[in-house]
Amino acid sequence: MISEKAKVSKTTVSRFLNGKYDFMSDKTRERIQSIVEDLDYRPNHAARSLKSKKTGFIGMTISDIENPFSSILIKGVSDACMRNEFQLIIANADNSPIKERRDIDSLIDRQVEGIVIYTTGENNEYIKELHEQGVKIVIVDRPLEKLFVDTVTTDSEEATAKMIHQVYQAGFERIAFFTQPSNNIPRILRHKAFLDASKQYVEHPEKLVYIAKEHVNNAEEYVDMLKDYVEKNKGHKLAIFTVNGVVMLNVVQAMNILGLNIPKDIAVCGYDDLNWTNVVGNGISVIAQPSYEVGFQGAKLLIERIKNEEKDYVPKYIEMTSELKMRGSTQLEQRPVK
Amino acid sequence: MISEKAKVSKTTVSRFLNGKYDFMSDKTRERIQSIVEDLDYRPNHAARSLKSKKTGFIGMTISDIENPFSSILIKGVSDACMRNEFQLIIANADNSPIKERRDIDSLIDRQVEGIVIYTTGENNEYIKELHEQGVKIVIVDRPLEKLFVDTVTTDSEEATAKMIHQVYQAGFERIAFFTQPSNNIPRILRHKAFLDASKQYVEHPEKLVYIAKEHVNNAEEYVDMLKDYVEKNKGHKLAIFTVNGVVMLNVVQAMNILGLNIPKDIAVCGYDDLNWTNVVGNGISVIAQPSYEVGFQGAKLLIERIKNEEKDYVPKYIEMTSELKMRGSTQLEQRPVK
DNA sequence: GTGAAAGCGCTAACAG
DNA sequence: CTGTTAGCGCTTTCAC
Numbered sequence: 001m002i003s004e005k006a007k008v009s010k011t012t013v014s015r016f017l018n019g020k021y022d023f024m025s026d027k028t029r030e031r032i033q034s035i036v037e038d039l040d041y042r043p044n045h046a047a048r049s050l051k052s053k054k055t056g057f058i059g060m061t062i063s064d065i066e067n068p069f070s071s072i073l074i075k076g077v078s079d080a081c082m083r084n085e086f087q088l089i090i091a092n093a094d095n096s097p098i099k100e101r102r103d104i105d106s107l108i109d110r111q112v113e114g115i116v117i118y119t120t121g122e123n124n125e126y127i128k129e130l131h132e133q134g135v136k137i138v139i140v141d142r143p144l145e146k147l148f149v150d151t152v153t154t155d156s157e158e159a160t161a162k163m164i165h166q167v168y169q170a171g172f173e174r175i176a177f178f179t180q181p182s183n184n185i186p187r188i189l190r191h192k193a194f195l196d197a198s199k200q201y202v203e204h205p206e207k208l209v210y211i212a213k214e215h216v217n218n219a220e221e222y223v224d225m226l227k228d229y230v231e232k233n234k235g236h237k238l239a240i241f242t243v244n245g246v247v248m249l250n251v252v253q254a255m256n257i258l259g260l261n262i263p264k265d266i267a268v269c270g271y272d273d274l275n276w277t278n279v280v281g282n283g284i285s286v287i288a289q290p291s292y293e294v295g296f297q298g299a300k301l302l303i304e305r306i307k308n309e310e311k312d313y314v315p316k317y318i319e320m321t322s323e324l325k326m327r328g329s330t331q332l333e334q335r336p337v338k
Numbered sequence: 339m340i341s342e343k344a345k346v347s348k349t350t351v352s353r354f355l356n357g358k359y360d361f362m363s364d365k366t367r368e369r370i371q372s373i374v375e376d377l378d379y380r381p382n383h384a385a386r387s388l389k390s391k392k393t394g395f396i397g398m399t400i401s402d403i404e405n406p407f408s409s410i411l412i413k414g415v416s417d418a419c420m421r422n423e424f425q426l427i428i429a430n431a432d433n434s435p436i437k438e439r440r441d442i443d444s445l446i447d448r449q450v451e452g453i454v455i456y457t458t459g460e461n462n463e464y465i466k467e468l469h470e471q472g473v474k475i476v477i478v479d480r481p482l483e484k485l486f487v488d489t490v491t492t493d494s495e496e497a498t499a500k501m502i503h504q505v506y507q508a509g510f511e512r513i514a515f516f517t518q519p520s521n522n523i524p525r526i527l528r529h530k531a532f533l534d535a536s537k538q539y540v541e542h543p544e545k546l547v548y549i550a551k552e553h554v555n556n557a558e559e560y561v562d563m564l565k566d567y568v569e570k571n572k573g574h575k576l577a578i579f580t581v582n583g584v585v586m587l588n589v590v591q592a593m594n595i596l597g598l599n600i601p602k603d604i605a606v607c608g609y610d611d612l613n614w615t616n617v618v619g620n621g622i623s624v625i626a627q628p629s630y631e632v633g634f635q636g637a638k639l640l641i642e643r644i645k646n647e648e649k650d651y652v653p654k655y656i657e658m659t660s661e662l663k664m665r666g667s668t669q670l671e672q673r674p675v676k
Numbered sequence: 677g678t679g680a681a682a683g684c685g686c687t688a689a690c691a692g
Numbered sequence: 693c694t695g696t697t698a699g700c701g702c703t704t705t706c707a708c
Contacts, residue, residue: 068406089426217520275406
């Protein structure tokens with residue numbers, strides 16, 4: 001098509017399209033250029049991929065796209081892809097490990113050159129298998145149990161410990177840990193950090209752990225846990241640490257239902273730094289994870305792996321630092337209103 | 339590969355892979371089947387696309403993926419795609435019309451079979467051009483000025499009017515409209531609906547319109563607007579209607595800074611039903627848009643268009659009904675705490 | 677029922 | 693500097 005009009009071979013056109021201008025005269029280049037622009041010509045990606053074995057696709061599986069946490073992570077990944085001329089394909093696992101597996105398969109079918117996995121946490125074996133088969137993978141945010149593959153995550157243990165210490169030292173006498181089942185590493189780490197950090201302030205921190213059901217926004221369940229906590233710890237200055245943003249929202253909601261005030265009745269702190277947290281009460285103290293950076297660095301790492309095929313793979317582990325944003329919710333004295 | 343092992347031609351294998359079992363004996367079918375399973379064989383999508391002209395890709399551009407509103411819309415689109423065996427490719431325009439254009443181009447380059455556009459609102463001409471060139475497009479959430487192409491959206495005018503009426507009738511004497519520049523249709527519609535509905539309750543509703551800058555979370559700007567509103571309307575029961583969730587968050591934040599109480603000092607209502615809105619104060623009254631459905635129906639419509647090529651294109655316009663969720667923020671008397 | 681052959685649109689090796 | 697040739701992995705005619 002182009003080649004005919006320009007009276008050159010398609011090889012030359014191909015060269016032009018790939019920017020190999022050294023291999024042709026200026027005149028040829030200009031001639032092709034004008035025709036390409038004239039026709040607004042778009043090379044066919046499928047054909048290109050077929051021949052070159054490079055699709056320019058990167059896949060990403062998301063444990064739950066509805067989680068507000070996900071969007072900023074996606075943005076980081078997406079930006080890193082764009083900058084390197086990769087096109088991102090996203091698959092939403094909807095919190096289902098089965099769907100996650102299917103998603104990964106489907107991405108591989110599409111010949112993605114690498115996969116960014118924000119995992120449900122229950123496909124470790126399968127991911128390992130794929131990695132060993134040579135599928136390029138990077139794990140973001142939620143590490144796998146064994147670090148056999150590149151991973152970018154945040155410092156759950158340190159950040160959690162720091163927050164617990166700060167809140168105890170602010171004068172609160174009990175901190176409860178509101179969490180969900182420990183089916184992924186960050187939760188396990190945060191749980192552990194909570195117990196470790198707490199034991200120097202209270203006798204039985206494990207009694208202060210409340211585990212809510214996963215994937216359910218059940219106000220009642222939280223109301224019950226809250227009641228239990230208040231009852232068993234009467235006469236003390238209470239606080240709650242939430243394992244993630246979903247739990248935090250539920251806790252705040254349950255407190256509203258019970259007419260409990262933050263922080264007068266119970267202080268609240270924890271993950272994540274969602275945009276509403278500085279709008280509730282006098283602001284909730286939160287741990288802000290560098291999610292954009294996690295996504296961006298993760299994808300960058302993956303792209304490096306794709307570009308530089310190395311013989312001996314040594315998995316990289318990058319842990320990014322979270323920031324504590326201390327706000328009104330963890331002060332003993334409530335900030336005067338007005 | 340497969341064909342060798344099964345001692346049949348690749349034609350037959352191809353037939354098998356495409357489920358054309360009528361064209362082969364049971365024995366052949368079984369033989370191929372077992373080999374395919376053995377080798378865990380995955381057909382190459384690029385090659386398939388090249389020949390068949392069907393990539394099985396659907397593209398989607400998002401005006402701003404960080405907007406919490408986007409994720410649920412994406413989910414709807416994604417689900418509809420999955421169900422029809424399309425793979426979704428997402429591109430984030432980051433609120434930039436220029437990037438949006440590039441994204442669309444890039445998707446077309448990838449030979450997507452159709453594009454779902456959640457537009458920044460400033461590429462109408464270009465979208466029209468593409469549509470006329472035969473690119474399959476569906477517009478979701480934010481309609482274009484002229485409805486020349488399939489569109490799925492919500493009933494902005496009706497919902498806004500309803501909310502305004504309800505709040506005035508609840509006894510509030512002024513409702514301010516906090517918005518952003520009218521660079522997309524829903525905002526224009528909501529603005530219009532606000533003015534229309536308000537004029538039977540106040541003299542100059544246009545004086546109650548406050549336009550914040552776009553894309554900026556500038557607490558100060560909102561604080562200033564808020565002060566202005568309070569000052570100019572002293573002695574009245576005040577309310578605010580927000581054009582979207584971003585504005586709502588900013589308004590609530592600014593009220594916090596000023597120490598203003600919802601709804602005692604000012605009632606707040608508007609778009610959108612973000613998960614935190616029932617956790618602030620006694621809950622904020624909101625308009626809940628059926629975003630998932632908009633995404634799902636939009637993609638479904640697009641897929642129908644892809645599957646049934648028709649001669650004369652008559653654009654469809656689907657308007658879905660939003661739900662008003664009335665909560666504590668618009669009650670004259672504050673619900674007693676505790 | 678099955679296969680041979682052609683070709684989708686492109687890139688890469690080799691030749692000139 | 694440029695073109696010829698082969699072929700990526702699949703589908704699709706057409707022939708047997």
